[in-house]
Amino acid sequence: xxxxxxxxxxxxxxxxxxxxxxxxxxxxxxxxxxxxxxxxxxxxxxxxxxxxxxxxxxxxxxxxxxxxxxxxxxxxxxxxxxxxxxxxxxxxxxxxxxxxxxxxxxxxxxxx
Amino acid sequence: xxxxxxxxxxxxxxxxxxxxxxxxxxxxxxxxxxxxxxxxxxxxxxxxxxxxxxxxxxxxxxxxxxxxxxxxxxxxxxxxxxxxxxxxxxxxxxxxxxxxxxxxxxxxxxxxx
Numbered sequence: 179x180x181x182x183x184x185x186x187x188x189x190x191x192x193x194x195x196x197x198x199x200x201x202x203x204x205x206x207x208x209x210x211x212x213x214x215x216x217x218x219x220x221x222x223x224x225x226x227x228x229x230x231x232x233x234x235x236x237x238x239x240x241x242x243x244x245x246x247x248x249x250x251x252x253x254x255x256x257x258x259x260x261x262x263x264x265x266x267x268x269x270x271x272x273x274x275x276x277x278x279x280x281x282x283x284x285x286x287x288x289x290x
Numbered sequence: 291x292x293x294x295x296x297x298x299x300x301x302x303x304x305x306x307x308x309x310x311x312x313x314x315x316x317x318x319x320x321x322x323x324x325x326x327x328x329x330x331x332x333x334x335x336x337x338x339x340x341x342x343x344x345x346x347x348x349x350x351x352x353x354x355x356x357x358x359x360x361x362x363x364x365x366x367x368x369x370x371x372x373x374x375x376x377x378x379x380x381x382x383x384x385x386x387x388x389x390x391x392x393x394x395x396x397x398x399x400x401x402x403x
Contacts, residue, residue: 182333197313207339209389210393211389213391213393220393220394220395220396221334221377221391221393222393223391223392224388226389226390228389234389234390236390241360268333268334270333270334270389270391272389275389278336278339279336279389279391280336281333281334283331283332283333284332284333
């Protein structure tokens with residue numbers, strides 16, 4: 179069974195640009211979460227979507243947004259990129275509330 | 291969010307058991323104890339979880355104190371591939387927080403050959 183797939187794996191963007199990252203959850207999983215990982219702040223929760231609705235949001239500015247499609251695939255968008263947005267962005271999926279959460283390998287974003 | 295405390299780092303010899311401790315004195319009755327690990331350049335990987343009783347799976351064992359204020363992840367025979375950051379996380383079984391995981395700094399496990 180395929181795991182959580184994230185694309186692209188690596189990308190470089192310039193300050194002020196925007197970026198969209200994509201996540202395909204494990205087949206049948208309806209919950210998709212996003213996390214940011216940086217050396218200074220560690221792993222931080224961004225938001226979670228369940229059946230196309232955002233039901234949890236972390237403490238990030240409005241430049242960070244996401245959405246989930248009817249097939250459970252999810253995208254996250256960061257607008258007006260800042261140098262501090264350079265990070266590993268991780269997507270995770272789960273069947274539901276009490277089920278195991280599985281992570282993808284992440285998208286490495288470098289902002290220059 | 292309930293908090294966990296883990297040692298910053300630990301070291302083990304290959305093929306020896308490793309006991310990774312975690313303190314969670316503010317754990318609530320509905321919190322499950324979850325362990326994840328993150329190998330270099332990879333996303334976190336689920337290891338094991340438990341509520342009250344000790345748990346075993348093919349990867350590890352989880353020993354939970356009777357008062358649930360601490361737990362220990364046990365790797366029975368450490369290999370070089372077990373070198374990773376290990377995270378102990380409390381997850382609300384009531385589902386109030388959905389699938390939000392709150393990661394601490396974790397324990398860096400180094401395995402020597």
